[in-house]
Amino acid sequence: MSVKVEVIEGGVPHNNILIAGLVGTLVCIYLTYLNVLTGTELFSFFGGLAVVAALVWGSHTIKVLCSYGIGTGVPSAGMIAFGSGVIAMLLATRFGIMAPVVALVLAAVIGFILGYVSNNILNMKIPAMVQALTEMAIVGALTLMGFAALITGGFTFAGLTSGSISVMGMILPSYQASFIGGGLIAVAFLLGAIAIQHPFNATLGPGWKQDRMLMLTAECGFLSMIVAAVMSFALISAVAALISLVVAIFGWIYTYQQYMEMSKRDAAAWLDAKPIPDVEAH
Amino acid sequence: MSAVAAKPAAGGAMNPTAMAVGIVMLIIILGICYVVSPGIGLMALIGVVVGGVLIGFGTHFVPVGGAPAAMGQAPGIATGVAMLAAGAGLAGLFGGAWAAEQGLVVAVVTGGVGGGLMMAITCMMVNFVYVFGMGIPSASGKVAKDPITGDTQAEFKSQGTEGHGLPFISFVGGVIGGTLGGAGGTLIYIQLLSLYEEMLPGMMQITEAQVMPIAVSAAGMFAVGLFLVNAVLTAYNITGTIEGPHDPKFKRWPRAIVASAVASALCGLVAVLIVVPM
Amino acid sequence: MEHIVFGIGITALAGALATVAGSAEDTESNIGSQGDPNSQVQLAPQMGFLHRIFNKAVAGEPPAYGLWCCLGAGLAWAFMAMQFNPVLAIVLGCVLATFVQGVYATTAYVGRTASLAKFGQPVYVDILKSMTSVTMAHAFIAIFCTVTLCHLINTALGHPFPLPLLGLIWGIALGAAGSATGNPYYGKERQYQNQKFGAGVPISASGNIVRFAEAGERNSIDNGFFTHKIGGSASGICFGLIVFLELWRTVLFEQVSAGWGAIIVGVLIILIFTVIDRYIEVWARKNYGPYTEAKEASS
Numbered sequence: 040m041s042v043k044v045e046v047i048e049g050g051v052p053h054n055n056i057l058i059a060g061l062v063g064t065l066v067c068i069y070l071t072y073l074n075v076l077t078g079t080e081l082f083s084f085f086g087g088l089a090v091v092a093a094l095v096w097g098s099h100t101i102k103v104l105c106s107y108g109i110g111t112g113v114p115s116a117g118m119i120a121f122g123s124g125v126i127a128m129l130l131a132t133r134f135g136i137m138a139p140v141v142a143l144v145l146a147a148v149i150g151f152i153l154g155y156v157s158n159n160i161l162n163m164k165i166p167a168m169v170q171a172l173t174e175m176a177i178v179g180a181l182t183l184m185g186f187a188a189l190i191t192g193g194f195t196f197a198g199l200t201s202g203s204i205s206v207m208g209m210i211l212p213s214y215q216a217s218f219i220g221g222g223l224i225a226v227a228f229l230l231g232a233i234a235i236q237h238p239f240n241a242t243l244g245p246g247w248k249q250d251r252m253l254m255l256t257a258e259c260g261f262l263s264m265i266v267a268a269v270m271s272f273a274l275i276s277a278v279a280a281l282i283s284l285v286v287a288i289f290g291w292i293y294t295y296q297q298y299m300e301m302s303k304r305d306a307a308a309w310l311d312a313k314p315i316p317d318v319e320a321h
Numbered sequence: 322m323s324a325v326a327a328k329p330a331a332g333g334a335m336n337p338t339a340m341a342v343g344i345v346m347l348i349i350i351l352g353i354c355y356v357v358s359p360g361i362g363l364m365a366l367i368g369v370v371v372g373g374v375l376i377g378f379g380t381h382f383v384p385v386g387g388a389p390a391a392m393g394q395a396p397g398i399a400t401g402v403a404m405l406a407a408g409a410g411l412a413g414l415f416g417g418a419w420a421a422e423q424g425l426v427v428a429v430v431t432g433g434v435g436g437g438l439m440m441a442i443t444c445m446m447v448n449f450v451y452v453f454g455m456g457i458p459s460a461s462g463k464v465a466k467d468p469i470t471g472d473t474q475a476e477f478k479s480q481g482t483e484g485h486g487l488p489f490i491s492f493v494g495g496v497i498g499g500t501l502g503g504a505g506g507t508l509i510y511i512q513l514l515s516l517y518e519e520m521l522p523g524m525m526q527i528t529e530a531q532v533m534p535i536a537v538s539a540a541g542m543f544a545v546g547l548f549l550v551n552a553v554l555t556a557y558n559i560t561g562t563i564e565g566p567h568d569p570k571f572k573r574w575p576r577a578i579v580a581s582a583v584a585s586a587l588c589g590l591v592a593v594l595i596v597v598p599m
Numbered sequence: 600m601e602h603i604v605f606g607i608g609i610t611a612l613a614g615a616l617a618t619v620a621g622s623a624e625d626t627e628s629n630i631g632s633q634g635d636p637n638s639q640v641q642l643a644p645q646m647g648f649l650h651r652i653f654n655k656a657v658a659g660e661p662p663a664y665g666l667w668c669c670l671g672a673g674l675a676w677a678f679m680a681m682q683f684n685p686v687l688a689i690v691l692g693c694v695l696a697t698f699v700q701g702v703y704a705t706t707a708y709v710g711r712t713a714s715l716a717k718f719g720q721p722v723y724v725d726i727l728k729s730m731t732s733v734t735m736a737h738a739f740i741a742i743f744c745t746v747t748l749c750h751l752i753n754t755a756l757g758h759p760f761p762l763p764l765l766g767l768i769w770g771i772a773l774g775a776a777g778s779a780t781g782n783p784y785y786g787k788e789r790q791y792q793n794q795k796f797g798a799g800v801p802i803s804a805s806g807n808i809v810r811f812a813e814a815g816e817r818n819s820i821d822n823g824f825f826t827h828k829i830g831g832s833a834s835g836i837c838f839g840l841i842v843f844l845e846l847w848r849t850v851l852f853e854q855v856s857a858g859w860g861a862i863i864v865g866v867l868i869i870l871i872f873t874v875i876d877r878y879i880e881v882w883a884r885k886n887y888g889p890y891t892e893a894k895e896a897s898s
Contacts, residue, residue, distance in 0.1 A: 114658040115403045119553040122546040126591045129539065133595065145591065152346070152587055153550070156580045159339035161558045200525065200535050202680075214527070215761075216680050220534035222761030224542050226673030229666040229767060233658055233703075240656055241707040244641075244714030251713070255706055262702055266695055270673055273680035298706060306713040308721035315649050315816055316721065391635035391786030393799030399635045399782035400775060404661035408775025411768040412841065419758055419849055420858055427858035431849075434865035439772065439841050441872040446780045446837040448879050454829040455788050456797035458883035470877075476889035481801025486883075492876050496869060537759045545767065 050249030053103055057174065060096020061143075064089045064181045068139045071188040080279035084286045086188030087267065091260030091290070093185060094231070097178030098238040098256040099249075104171035105239060113243075116175065117236035121228050123149045124179020129219075131180065132187070132196040139194070142180040150176025178235065186227035189264065189283060190271040191218045199224075202274055216273070223270060230267065234259035251301040258298050261291035335576060343579040350586040354593060361519055362593045366586065368512030372505040373551050373585025377577045379501025380406040380555035383440070384491035384565040393485040396461050396564050398447055398495070403552040405443075406502050410548050412439040413503015418510055418541065429507050436503020440495040444487055451486040459486030464567045469493060484564075494565030506548050509585075513540035513592055520596035543592050550588060551581045606850035609755045613748040614843025617773075620744035621838030624664060624773055625781035625831045627737035629789075630730060630823035631655040631704060633663065634778045636786035639808050641711065644720035646806035651723055653730040653819035654711050655704040661774035663703075664745075665767055667738060671696035671746040672766025689750060693743040700742075701735040730819050737823075745769055748842065756850065769842070776841060777834040784830030789822055797887060844868055 067089035073082040097120065105113050127149055131142035153176065154169030188194045191202075202216035214220045238256040242248070268283035303309050308316070347370070354366045383406050386397025398405060417432025451457045460477035461467065462484030467474065470489050478484050487495070517536035522529050558577040559570045627633075632640045632654050640654045657663045674692030679685055705727055712722045749765040752758045758765065790808040791800045810817055823831075848868065852860035 114662045115401065115553045115556055117658075118403065118549040118662065122548075122550040122553070123588060125546045126543060126588045130591050130595045133599070149587055149591065153554075153584055155339075156343065156583050157554060157557050159336055160343045160580045160583070161554065161576050162334060162336050162339075163557055197525070214531050215534040217535070219538050219542075220761070221676055221680070222538045222542070222763035223673055223676070224538065225545070225761075225763045225767045226669050228542070228546070229662070229669045233662060233666045237657060237703060237707070238710075240658060241710035242714050244711060245718075246714040246716040248714075251710070255710060258706065259703075262699060266670060266674065266699060269695060270677040273677040295702070295706075299709065302709040302713040302722065305716055306709075306722040307716040307719045310721045310723050312725040313721075313723070315651055315810065316719065388635040388638040388786075389802075391782040392639065392791065392805070393783060393787040394802055394805075398779045399786060400661065400778040401659045404659055404771065405775045405779060408661055408772040412772045412845065415758070415760070415765075415768050416845055416849060418760060420853070420861070421759070423853075423858040427862070430862050431858065431865070434862050434869070435845055437869050438844060438865050439776075441869045441876075442837055442840045442844070443776050443779050445872045445876040445879070446776075446833055446840075447783070448876055450780055450784050450830065450833050452879050452883040452887075454784050454833065456887060457787075457799060458887045459880055472884065476891045477884060477887075479795075479798030479801075479890055481803055482799035483802075485799040486880075487876075489877060489880060492873065496873070533759075534761065538761055538764060541760050541764050545764070 053099060056096055056099045060092050063092035064096070064185065065139055065143070067092060068181065068184055068188060068194065071192070071194065072136065074192050080192040080275040081282060083189055083192045083271065083275055083279050084283035086185045087264035087283055087287055089185035090182050090189065090231070090264060091257055093178050093182045094234050094260045095253055095256045097175055097182070097235045098252065100171050100174045100178065101236055102239045102252065103167050107165045107167065113240040114236045117232040119153070119172070120175035120179040120235060121183070121232040123153055123176040125183055125224070125228055127176065128180040128183040131184070132194055132199055135195055139181065139184060142184055143177055146176040146180035147173050150174065179231065182231040182235070183224070183227055186231065186267055187218055189267050190223060190227070190274055192275045192279065218274065226270065227267065230263040234263050246305055248301070248305055251298065251305060254294055254298045254301055258291065258294040261287050261294055265291055340576070340579050343583045346583050347586050350590050354590050358593055358597050361516060362597065365512040365516040366589045366593055369509050369547065369589030369592070370582050370585045372508035372512070373547055373581045374578055375501045375505030375508065376410060376548055376551040377555045377581030378574060379498045379505060380552050381559065381563060381571055381574050381577065382494040382498030382501065382566055383409070383563070384487060384494050385562055387562045389483070393455065393457055394482045395562065396459065396484040396486060396488065396491060397562060398444070398487070401556070402559065402561060402563065403549070403556040406498060406552045407548055409436045409439045409499035410502030410506045410552070411545065412436060413499065414506040414510055414544055417503065417507025421511055421514060425511055428511050429504050432507025433500040433504030437496045437500035440499030444492045444495045448487050448492070457485050459488045460484040461488045461491070461564060461567070463564050463569065468567050490567050491565040506544050509547050510540050510544035513543055516593065517596060524596055524598065547585060547588055550584055554580050554584055603851065606756060609751050610843060610846040610850050613751050613846055614839050616744040616748040617842035618835040618839030620741045620773055621777050622827070622831045622835030623737045623740035623744070624660070624777040625834035626823045626827045627734050627741060628660050628777065629781065629785040629826040629830065630737065630819045631734045632819065633657065634660045635782045636790055639786065639790050639806060642806040643808050644715050644718040648807060648810060649720050650808065650810040651726060651816050651818055652808070652810070652822070653708060653726055655707040655734070656711055657703045657707045659774070660778035661771045664741070664774035665771040667696050667700050667742050668745045668770025668773065669763055669767040670699060671742045672749055673763040675746055675750070676762045685750065689743065689746050693739055693746055696742050697735050697739040700738045701731055704731050704734055726818070733820055733823070741773070745773055752846070756846065772841065773838055776838040780837045781826065781830040781834040784833070785822065785826045789825050
């Protein structure tokens, strides 16, 4: 029944992106563990890099899925990915150092069952559905974990639920001023959900190019990292947050320029203050 | 809303084997919950499943026409079904969460009325813009007569379109959908909130007052997440557009009930496990 | 008594802020052709109608506004946690959120248009420069009003949700109300001004959007100018009514008979809107139609 709207032309095969994204994300999340080993918060920015790696993989998965007509908008795919990912990620944070791996497995199980549900019970019959929803739940969970590590410096349940607040110069523990207690998890949720669907939504069309879309994903990831780094000033030391911010800004400027170059390369024309070109018959 | 030339991929047929597998999965998940946390955990999970089913069922009522509705080519509200349902349901969740300390029944009904109110105002304004802004009367494309008012539809349909605007049945459907969504979202929130309030203080070794912000935020976030999962699954079920309860696609609801129940049970189980002592 | 008067004042202020937010939201999305009318802007070049309309498909309006408002609220929360004054914190948070909105707008326009190269649709840098700044200005108004009303709900009225979660909820509701009310007016009335008034656009006319203005070529700021008159105002009233009535019934009647007071009032309001809707529908049927002779059992 399902009609394939466009085929994947050329470019890096999806499996390579999958493996690179998965390994990159896990390695980057684990690198934030250097915070614990060295007793500082300076390595939080690796969480942001994990976000970028996970999003690059996830946006390509969305491309694979949405090449079939799924009947509703591209953004919904990002919503379901993060809706299932957020729950897996929070349970996984209870497992300490094992958290990223647990998040991976748990999200895979949830995504697989959701894929089965949509494909068989809802009768969508899209060949890529099960694998795509599995991958997207993993991406959702790992992206949120990356944001958590970036903003709080760690990925354990205790770290995400407690913060400190300074009242009259005294440092008091506070559960309100934390990643979960303050609701920053909602911001991370939507930052990821929009960043994962935007690249395909914004580059779809007959002239779709893989490298342009993936560069845009990296751009969205670094842009999200900039604002997440600004938020992290509230929860980690200023030096650590500053490092994240500088890394994010440099990454964003580079990817934005690259993306604009690629768009210039692919566009029919790049005009400034010119009228609509004449085309025959109109 | 997508510019991909979306073809409705899902057929109207049911898949009995998959439905049976779904129900078995649901029972297994409830069983797991009974083993790890009988009592409060199982109660919370059942609440989450009921809430998820309400959301999934309610989304079927929301009249959404997608992109063609924005051009007056198809009846319904011109936006995405999942997100419109989410807008109404979350507005309901907002009201329900506010009334949380007044007890389960009051909170859930308040949430439902909040969602219904949001949809009533939105649907009324949609018709207002169609009639007074664009001079277009409402006409359904799927039925000859409005099932509630008995108004004939065909002669108000303009040429070359499938209908436009919101006939009265769609308005009523929208209000019912918002009500069910708001009530479902609130039910999920209240169940998880009472579970977390009960279990988190012991787990984190802090007082009940200190645990409140975490319990509220986590329960609220999960309610939003579960809402989106259920609404998107329903959107897949009806392939993005529906006119309301009179639309033939509405008959697909049994599939969505099973799907929502399984998805909510699964996510709910994970949400319960977060506070189960290990 | 005093706290009820205070609550009513906050409710009125929140309703007013919501009205401004809804109006700015719809105008912003119409200038950017966001939401469902976007499909026609996307379709036009494929049918041979090249145009100079801004086409920023970030996402549907509800998720996009969910992000902008949630982000503004989250940043404001973070600045407040750093001991900033709330007013300054909200303004700074909204400025940063607007920056993110602007960047997404540029990448969406450039990306969509570059993918249409096959049909000869060029990327106009001047559109990017002039329209993006205008949408950012409107987006700032919408985000600032929404985050401020969330802050009022949170601190003055004592809603339990933290600020970012309220931003998410009201952002999505803002986008849903604004797109539902405003989209048809832009999609049908403005994009297809060349079609018959008082009728839907025939499916065969899809893609043939109006591309020329009274003088010269139409640009998207004209679209915002046009749609703001009815679509924008209607969206503003819609979102304003939602926020105001939701808060009003809770603040005034929450204590009446253990919570049931607010519920009964809510049901009554729904019934009132049902009657209004039915009146509008019947009025239109009497005055506009029928277009064809009534036939028995035809559909």
